[in-house]
Each structure stands twice: as C-alpha cells, then as structure tokens.
Amino acid sequence: MALGLLLVRLLMVAAVVAGGLPRRADAGGLAVGFYNKSCPQAEDLALAEMRDIVEKDKTLAPALLRFMFHDCFVRGCDGSIMLVSRNGTGERDALPSHGLRGYGEIERIKAKLEQACPLTVSCADIIVMAARDAVYLSDGPRYAVETGRRDGKVSAAFDANNDVPPPSSNIVDLKTYFSVKSLGWKDLVVLSGSHTIGWTQCSTFAGDRLYNYSGRGVQDPSLNKKYAADLRQACEAGVPDDETVVAMDPVSPYTFDLAYYHDVYNDTGLFLSDQALLDDQWTREYVAQMAAAASPDEYFRDYAVAMTNMGRIEVLTGDSGEIRKVCGAYVD
Structure with missing residues (x-):
C-alpha cells in the first residue's frame, strides 16, 4: 500500500475512534461578494483576464480548473500550490503536480488585481475564481463563489504526495x-x-x-x-x-x-x-x-x-495566513 493512502486510512480510523470524520475547517469567514466593498471589480477583472487567456489557448481552461483541485486538496484552498521552494521540496515539486499548468496565468490575474486593489485579493481566491471562470468559458455554469480566503505560508511535496488521489485509485x-x-x-x-x-x-x-x-x-x-x-x-x-x-x-x-x-x-x-x-x-x-x-x-x-x-476545505480566514503581493513567493 502506498504511504499516502496508508496515512489517509489511518486518519479515517482515528476519526472513527474519535466519533466522526475530521471536521471541515471553519469556513465562516467566507462569503459570496466578500470583496464588494474592498475591491468591487475583482471578479469582473479576473473574468476579463481569464477570457483573454482562454481565447489565446483553450487548453488553459481545464488546466486552471485542475489547478484548484490541486491547491484545495493539499493543505486546503490556501494558494500554497503557488509557493516556490528553494530546495525543491514544495507542492510544485511533488509527483501529482507533474504537468500542472497555470502558474503564470494566476500571476497574471494577481498582477491585474494588484493594480486595482493592492494587497486585497488573495491568491487562494484568485485560484477559485479562475477555476469557476474556466468552467464558464468552456460552456459550463458561472456560479457564485465564496471568497475571503487568505494565503498559506507552507508548501510541502510530502503533503501533495499523500493527499492527492492518483488516477489509478479504486x-x-x-x-x-x-x-x-x-x-x-x-x-x-x-x-x-x-x-x-x-x-x-x-x-x-x-x-x-x-x-x-x-x-x-x-x-x-x-x-x-x-x-x-x-x-x-x-x-x-x-x-x-x-x-x-x-x-x-x-x-x-x-x-x-x-x-x-x-x-x-x-x-x-x-x-x-x-x-x-x-x-x-x-x-x-x-x-x-x-x-x-x-x-x-x-x-x-x-x-x-x-x-x-471543495472551496471550503481547510481555508484560512480572518487573521490567519497572509495576502501576498506575488503568489509565487519563495519558501525554504
């Protein structure tokens, strides 16, 4: 049995013994329209950038949808997939992240939002908005998204290798x-x-x-x-x-x-x-x-x-985490 799956099953056993599944982290700080006052144009600006991105390369729509899954399943929806490890041990370096695309596109949207509303919209929220817009621009629904996440400061390949279900899963x-x-x-x-x-x-x-x-x-x-x-x-x-x-x-x-x-x-x-x-x-x-x-x-x-x-998994809100100016900050 793979180490990651073994750890997952051990967590499940522990949850049963404790009387239930691991609780969803408090998502009380999330809300539809979280940026209505602090950056009212945030979602429109993100959609405009996504529209241009997808018009130039249709394959980036599914890539950015996948991007949210990889961010949220590892340490929660906290933008940690964007962090760059100096020693090659971050989420980007993990086996499940092989072939992942969208880093530059998330940075592009972040830069546009920084121009409009400096240090206001988190990378974590941009990833969620980009995924929603990727679906919409592929003729899917454009549903309301909750925002208000803050960015995590930790990124570890170990977590990604353990938490992302492989395509060979039963x-x-x-x-x-x-x-x-x-x-x-x-x-x-x-x-x-x-x-x-x-x-x-x-x-x-x-x-x-x-x-x-x-x-x-x-x-x-x-x-x-x-x-x-x-x-x-x-x-x-x-x-x-x-x-x-x-x-x-x-x-x-x-x-x-x-x-x-x-x-x-x-x-x-x-x-x-x-x-x-x-x-x-x-x-x-x-x-x-x-x-x-x-x-x-x-x-x-x-x-x-x-x-x-999925967007509520282990989110950081309130005073937790940070709002980064650049999503791909370096970490040790």
Whole structure:
C-alpha cells in the first residue's frame, strides 16, 4: 500500500475512534461578494483576464480548473500550490503536480488585481475564481463563489504526495481520500465530471489501463476494446511519453458537458479512477442518471454545490495566513 493512502486510512480510523470524520475547517469567514466593498471589480477583472487567456489557448481552461483541485486538496484552498521552494521540496515539486499548468496565468490575474486593489485579493481566491471562470468559458455554469480566503505560508511535496488521489485509485480509496477532506460520495462523482474537459499525458494512464493492469502485463478488461485500440495508437507500449497527450473526453474536450458520464457509462472513461465510479451503488446510479439526462441543468447545479464544498476545505480566514503581493513567493 502506498504511504499516502496508508496515512489517509489511518486518519479515517482515528476519526472513527474519535466519533466522526475530521471536521471541515471553519469556513465562516467566507462569503459570496466578500470583496464588494474592498475591491468591487475583482471578479469582473479576473473574468476579463481569464477570457483573454482562454481565447489565446483553450487548453488553459481545464488546466486552471485542475489547478484548484490541486491547491484545495493539499493543505486546503490556501494558494500554497503557488509557493516556490528553494530546495525543491514544495507542492510544485511533488509527483501529482507533474504537468500542472497555470502558474503564470494566476500571476497574471494577481498582477491585474494588484493594480486595482493592492494587497486585497488573495491568491487562494484568485485560484477559485479562475477555476469557476474556466468552467464558464468552456460552456459550463458561472456560479457564485465564496471568497475571503487568505494565503498559506507552507508548501510541502510530502503533503501533495499523500493527499492527492492518483488516477489509478479504486472506489474505496477515492471515497477515503474525499472523506478525509469532508467531501462525500456525491462530491466525488460530481467533481470527477471535471474530466469532461482537458488532456493528460499517456504516462498518467497507459500503464494501468493499456499494458500492465494490476501488474499482470495485460489490458484492463473493463476498458472498451475499440477505445483501447485508439489509445494504444497514441500511447506506445514501453515508451515513457510525457509529451503525447490525449483528450480525457475525446468527443468534446473543449466543452463542459455531460459527455464524461456517457464515456464512463460506456466503459470509455480514461482513468481507472473514472471507471471506478461504476463500482459503487451511489456513484454508479449518478453516472447512469447523468448519462441519460437530456439537459445538463441538474448537473450544473450539483457542480456548483460540489465546487463550493471543495472551496471550503481547510481555508484560512480572518487573521490567519497572509495576502501576498506575488503568489509565487519563495519558501525554504
């Protein structure tokens, strides 16, 4: 068992013994419209920057959506993913952060907001706003976001390696990782739908799905055979290819829609963690419901709730943390 998962399960056991799951950190300092007085143009400025960013490179929308997940699951939504470690031991340096994009774009939005409202809007809030706008600019919902987070001062690769669920996770492990963050099965299955946009390197899935399932040197038997053949053409066996990327949803990789659930329901989900959603009664029923839905409206409502829940993980508010002028400050 991987060290990270072992630690997660030990936390779960401790929680049961103590009489419940680890509590969600107090998010009482968060509010929709937190900057209405101190920086009323904050969200409009962030959206304008995001619009220009995505118009120039559509692939940055899913990249910045992924960015929020990586920030929030490691030490909470505190902007610590942006910190630069002088000795190479920060969150940026961790294995789950490999291939993560968006650092420069977050700095660009931060610089624009610093011009308008110096030392007012946190990097943590910018990451959350950018993720919401990434979804909106991909034809998804533009829901209200809570703001008021402050920036953390600690960034450790150890935390990222332990807390971010790998794409090879099974359903038990996924639910455990999410439970430790006070997120439930519905948050899991709804947030997994973020894979309806974006691309990933062959190295993140080819071994587990195409060539060495369960360490047996075979293809994952649950993977649709035609889809597997297409993936094999893109990702050659034995080639540690981090340059070749494939769409997580081959049908509409630029559009935030329900195609992900069609993919998973038809055994064409890319990751083992996608396929795993069919191995639990509740997540499987939700996948089937969304795969059959005529409209994404219900999913869009659920997504807004799930993103709000994730945005509350272990936040720093009030006098905790800081507001940085530059998000990518150096730490030892």
